[in-house]
Amino acid sequence: MASGDLAVQDLAQGSERNRIVNDFSIQVATVNGSGSQSANTVLLRSLFRMGIPVSGKNLFPSNIAGLPTWYTIRCSKHGYIARKKEIDMLVAMNPETAKDDVMSLDSGAAVVYDEPLKLDAMRSDLIFYSVPYDKLVSTVCPEAKLRKLVKNMIYVGAVAQLLGIDMKQVEAALRKQFAKKIKAADLNMNAARAGYDYAAASLTKKDPLWVEQMNENEGKVIIDGNAAVALGAMFAGVTVVTWYPITPSSSVCEQLIDYMKKYRIGPDGKATFAIVQAEDELAAIGMVLGASWAGARSMTATSGPGISLMTEFTGMGYYAEIPAVIFDIQRVGPSTGLPTRTSQGDVLSTAFLGHGDTKNVMLFPGSVTECFTMAGDAFDVAEQLQTPVFVLSDLDLGMNNWMSEPFPYPDKPFKRGKVLTAEDLTRLGGFARYKDVDKDGIPYRTLPGTDHPAAAYFTRGSGHNEKAQYSERPDDYQNNMERLARKFETARSIVPRPEVVANNGVKVGVIAYGSSDFAVRESRDQLKREYRVEVDYLRIRAFPFSREVHEFIEKHDRVYVVEQNRDSQMLSLLKLDINPSHTPRLRSVRHFNGLPIDARSVTDDIISQEGK
Amino acid sequence: MASGDLAVQDLAQGSERNRIVNDFSIQVATVNGSGSQSANTVLLRSLFRMGIPVSGKNLFPSNIAGLPTWYTIRCSKHGYIARKKEIDMLVAMNPETAKDDVMSLDSGAAVVYDEPLKLDAMRSDLIFYSVPYDKLVSTVCPEAKLRKLVKNMIYVGAVAQLLGIDMKQVEAALRKQFAKKIKAADLNMNAARAGYDYAAASLTKKDPLWVEQMNENEGKVIIDGNAAVALGAMFAGVTVVTWYPITPSSSVCEQLIDYMKKYRIGPDGKATFAIVQAEDELAAIGMVLGASWAGARSMTATSGPGISLMTEFTGMGYYAEIPAVIFDIQRVGPSTGLPTRTSQGDVLSTAFLGHGDTKNVMLFPGSVTECFTMAGDAFDVAEQLQTPVFVLSDLDLGMNNWMSEPFPYPDKPFKRGKVLTAEDLTRLGGFARYKDVDKDGIPYRTLPGTDHPAAAYFTRGSGHNEKAQYSERPDDYQNNMERLARKFETARSIVPRPEVVANNGVKVGVIAYGSSDFAVRESRDQLKREYRVEVDYLRIRAFPFSREVHEFIEKHDRVYVVEQNRDSQMLSLLKLDINPSHTPRLRSVRHFNGLPIDARSVTDDIISQEGK
Amino acid sequence: MASTPTSVPAPKTNRLGLQVLDYRGGKTTLCAGCGHNAISERVIDALYEMGVKPERVLKLSGIGCSSKTPAYFVSRAHSFNSLHGRMPSIATGAVLANRSMLSLGVSGDGDTASIGMGQFVHLMRRNLPIIYIIEDNGVYGLTKGQFSATADLGSKQKTGVINDLPAIDTCTLAIQMGATFVGRSFSGDKKQLLTMLKAAIAHRGTVMLDVISPCVTFNDHEGSTKSYKYVMDHEEPIAEAGFVPHFEDIAVEYDPGTTFDVRMHDGSHLRLRKLHEDYDPTNKIKAVESLMEAHEKGEVLTGVFYIDTQKPNFVDLLHMTDTPLAQMPQEALRPPKRVLDEVMESLR
Amino acid sequence: MASTPTSVPAPKTNRLGLQVLDYRGGKTTLCAGCGHNAISERVIDALYEMGVKPERVLKLSGIGCSSKTPAYFVSRAHSFNSLHGRMPSIATGAVLANRSMLSLGVSGDGDTASIGMGQFVHLMRRNLPIIYIIEDNGVYGLTKGQFSATADLGSKQKTGVINDLPAIDTCTLAIQMGATFVGRSFSGDKKQLLTMLKAAIAHRGTVMLDVISPCVTFNDHEGSTKSYKYVMDHEEPIAEAGFVPHFEDIAVEYDPGTTFDVRMHDGSHLRLRKLHEDYDPTNKIKAVESLMEAHEKGEVLTGVFYIDTQKPNFVDLLHMTDTPLAQMPQEALRPPKRVLDEVMESLR
Ligand SMILES: Cc1ncc(C[n+]2csc(CCOP(=O)(O)OP(=O)(O)O)c2C)c(N)n1
Ligand SMILES: Cc1ncc(C[n+]2csc(CCOP(=O)(O)OP(=O)(O)O)c2C)c(N)n1
Ligand code: SF4
Ligand code: SF4
């Protein structure tokens, strides 16, 4: 008996001894443009419908068709939805990467592969299941040109059978996926069944992976962060939207267009919005400033390269004090970088985007729910502070599917900030655009069209006095700049507060933000379970930082700042803001290879820095 | 006898008792476009020719004609050439500002004014000299339309007589000014004489201000920083120059054009350079990157708004590793700000210009001589590091006239960096563009046109491996980014070292850079003379910081970082770089009203922070 | 007798009862004699005579001497002096936010044809309802006289430098990109410019007016094709516009026999006196042709070259509600809870 | 007999003795059937047949599927895949640094007509010596099919969205802005495109070629005016170019009776076969007219519309030395000490 078989036998028996239930990840390796997206979604949704916490991550190339793509589905009875490094089951559909994919697996993993690839010969410490896709597909799909697509649904069936996924749920998920396209649905369902039946008949389960019905997803939804941003903006009453296509932000506006067309048509049958595909990002941000200046709630969505092009206008928004909401769905930089990989690399450059003492407000959504709520907050903050507000999401949060509680309906009224009406002007007998009336650094503004002879003022990016008149006087300039600094102080109390997840007075604290949250939460459990290290945790939700952030750092001897960039960007901003004597407490945990951060990397890094 | 007269008498007598010699400042208040520039220059040069250390500062509006302009001339036997706050003599030529100008004088100051303005009635604690310009000018200048211009030269004569400036020097300076225009020179000389004679005949000296021949300016020159940059670039062998007009940087390229046309025409009568006025700054920096990539020494000059527009390309220069030299003649921001006022406000935003973990090298010239030498250094550093290098000058340094030792001829050969020739390639049998062969993070490159089949490589702003091939692999990306970080470490030892002006082991240290140097040097003397406070001093000349900067901070309990911006930008960069335990030592001294920083402001600020 | 007060005539007012004073702006800081000042005065006259309420006007500009001018007319109108070359995007946003305003964009040749080319082209393409004025002097005035992209081939700078690149004809460009009212005038031609501006106010699409406006300081000398002298010598008007607003009949001024009428959106008429036989401002191809021919002859054509009153403008294309978006109440902008429930349900 | 080896014919080579293989690039990662791939092949053929040394070629591009293509041809040439819309400035710098190279710029319709409009216009205006190819599919391929500014009015997106803005005709624009060799072809038209490219290689100024190149994934269906089908139906060639390089006579292919010759800078001839009576590619005004007329008729004109072999290009205008600036030795670039002394003296 060959050692290979031996190894496999052990595993097989092993699998009986300790079944691994609802706690593993499946990776589907395909070619982009091959239409595997729906198959993957069906697989994800079937697990979701079985009440098992799941998450799906799409690792795709910056290319339209023909290059390798990996889709990873993780189910976790503990509710962990961050990326998991280790792959437990590989569905190898891509001949080009099959060998690498197989070689990179940990021992004991299962591989479902296309028969002709003959992968089983490669390693003896894995469990192999071969599926004759072409044979199966030809039987269920007479039309040759459709086979390439349908083929994918076969692995869904096979995997379902191997893991014990309820075919009723597969069917439900599949019918939802194809919605009205009944014929397509039937065709694909047959393919799934063919896969299932084949597995039942010809494959002997040797791996320990199983799924079982749970009840964790009651009422939950599956959505990507960009759709959440779009919904948030719609319910925040956005009226003027400008954009220029760029991965991974395009789907924010594309989905927003769909929602707005459906839900924002007035009683007169006309649109209560204007959405413009601009000629570039310079124009996109310019339109947003023009619209916000004129009184509209206006936004644009982009990514790194677009943010760089918005630099000059951002400085003007800051200095002329014009609201604007910019969603930055971060991708890997510098420059064009890796357009289809995730990162938190724009934090520092965005904080100081614009020459000459410019400072910008940033919000950091940490979940799809916050993508929704912070879209709303962003408009409120921007109009209250009269300054551009950047919402820094990222590709992982924005383009991947996330499980979530349904979003809370925003019941609070819009906060439109300090805007004077014609009546106010009559009462006050006029106003000074840049006067610090309330000593919070925030002046009053009027909107074009306000029917009062004293309503108008002159907006400019050049030096001005309180009355918005052109001025080069040293004192006018300095006073205005000091007021703007005061306004930035006021911002601390207007932006969303951080989330203090745990503050139990232990010595070690962790600070993270955005999409790193999922990995950090899981890592805290690992630290406790595996190393008995308890860590407190604060999640930053905005810049400038509010009191809680400083207090959290004060309370801990060592604070690990976890982020997905090379240059410890958030840690840098903290260094510039905290009590200098606390600087030595800050330590950096960085993850910057373009993949979403995972708990294991965080845990290992902290442990090694803790010297354990 | 009116109290006024009394006061003046005291002063008059006072002036006899303590004469103030070669240590005062004269402010000429005129209207821009009135042609006072040559009169002011003649006044400055006459003093210069008398061997007295002088400096001249032009405070002009962002406008072409008709708005107030002030020109301040300081002579200082101690050799202080920074701005001096207090005005000792005012030449009031501008009716619009005359009253404010007079009211803002310290008691005891002298005022030379146009008779009809009747300023003498305004204050009794000043010394007034009235001059009937119109009467005088009509006698010397029959042609009515020329009078407006010639008028200015009259005050030169009057002031010369009052202060005891040698008319021979005035004539020499004047003839130099009008060069070949003999008639204009004669006309103006007559005007100067008319002013002189009038003063001699009708004004009784009451102020204590006197000039006396000195011998400080032997061999010295007078030049503005932008001309110095132009010369530096020419001698550094720049070949492709691109620019888009913007105050205060335009004169860099305009003067460079003149120099190049004169001194860089080859034996074949053709230009050894190409100078292009681009359509905007996006194009200007693009052309520079294209040219540098193709092997030319290429530069552009701009100011804040232009820098903001160069953000995206800067990130590409950093990531694709292309040399580029960008001169930022800083003006007051944010946004359009104060185009004709000085600032050091682009330090922080330039350091992180570009989304996604971009970091840039900066040089900080602190004198016109360094404008010249660092222009050369910039090309060497850019080509050695293969990255964009920003030279941060400012309006004060760039557009004002400065006394200086003549510039040293650059005798060291150009440092062109790691460039492989066809011969190298034959020897090596090929190369990998982004491989860290020498472990200093700096890879080798080839230039287009290199006659070897293996010379070509593919330059891109997207992810790439060592061979410059497109790659999205996590490890390729991370390795490359870590190499770039190593390269930035190497930069510390390649950029110009800081100047350690004084390191005498006292407790207090001062750090400054750029044009603040003059004020800081004077301030150190004030601190010592007036408060017996000795301070060490280090002048930063580049970012990233080299060893000396860290050592200096280590050696001092309190380190004052003096800079001309609101947000303590250099101090911020230091915080991010130094040993965290030293952060508490840093203190900020800021000056940001658009006027050049002066010693008194620095002294007062340090003293108050020192609690004295 | 000398003591009896003479009766003061009531100040002239427009249909809104406003005096020309109500359209004044701040004191100009431009050079005396700058063509831009003359244009500001014509803008004041046009708005006054057309009876446009100051509060209903939006003034937008980029950066340059020309872009400063909105500070010198109609102080009672909101104004946005934006960034160099970026007025079009600011204007687009503002117009979308409040479609009820009359938008007036002022730019320079550098601001438009150099750094602003991209945004200019795309504004024209959208036929955004705005009056876009280029105060064209062929130089960068504010930065002291460098050539702009409209400087004619061979024109000389004060420094003696000669421009060796061809001039961009912004009118031809505007016509081709989609502007629906395109003309050229001269800052010194009070009558023509005023009538053009009045016609422009009645148009409902992109009006692009290239107004030659000499820079007396840097570009008003022999050899410069944008100087007063040059333009006076070479100007050849193709059509002198006499505008007849529907609330004030000044038709008498014109000889009906030789007129060509265009019906404007607001019911008023733009009457063009044909100087050239068979010049038809509704023919795009002919318009471009005449401009190119004149250019080859080194002539500066003035007049209204092209008009299209039928083409939908950008606001029409977006099917927006009539209420300005900026004035919509929260109720109209935030969908009810059931919508969110519906969406959430679809995600399960 | 079967065992006797058949003699292998020597591989075909060009005048440099190079095989077509020497002009190959990396494997394309574009969609199968993408028009861009066909263009890459024609570029390879043209460079090979014209005998251009790979090492003497500069490949420059922006961002987009089209801009990726330089990776798929002539790997032995240096290439700069720059930023979205910014290829023109990179190209300008590179050409100035090394005037001896043959520069080939590849862009897309989004890369050129949307974000790149400003730099595109100014490159044309400078008549920079470069071959500028727009691989024109009317959409943003790489970002999954949104409309670009060359998408025709009324064309439909896969999603059903209709384009309601007019298309920008890059050829008309290029002619007006100053390009000296302007033409349009179709990625599927091997013969026409190849001859155009070969003629382009011989031209010494800005060559602007708009090559319709269907995006099979997002813009190749009914209703799209950039689809294979549509172009095949509506294409109307005005002039079929037959190129006669001075080192290889292929004139025989053409009927001399109906030809029009243009002498190229390098002495070679570009021969146009007139399909329209009296079409004269040296007449700017007529060229623009034909393009505008065809556009109104909804036709896609192909062929070489305009040629000017006399106008100095940007390198000529700058009076640069013949040695590429990038190759000048330090001695030629750093003036001697006496120059610095002279300057210093003038400052005393
Ligand atoms: C981004 C940027 N670059 C450069 C400048 C400097 N600048 C100010 S005005 C101007 C040119 C103005 O020329 P034009 O638009 O023709 O206006 P004019 O002064 O001639 O009326 C320039 C280049 C700027 N303000 N912003
Ligand atoms: C500054 C910037 N904005 C947006 C993008 C995203 N982007 C990449 S390619 C592209 C459009 C490409 O369209 P086109 O030039 O027509 O090329 P095609 O893919 O159609 O060949 C866009 C918008 C980018 N890379 N950079
Ligand atoms: S510089 Fe020229 S454009 Fe500017 S204000 Fe003076 S005259 Fe006008
Ligand atoms: S998406 Fe379109 S343009 Fe891009 S490669 Fe595919 S077919 Fe070509």
Ligand SMILES: [Mg+2]
């Ligand atoms: Mg101008």
Ligand SMILES: [Mg+2]
């Ligand atoms: Mg395209």
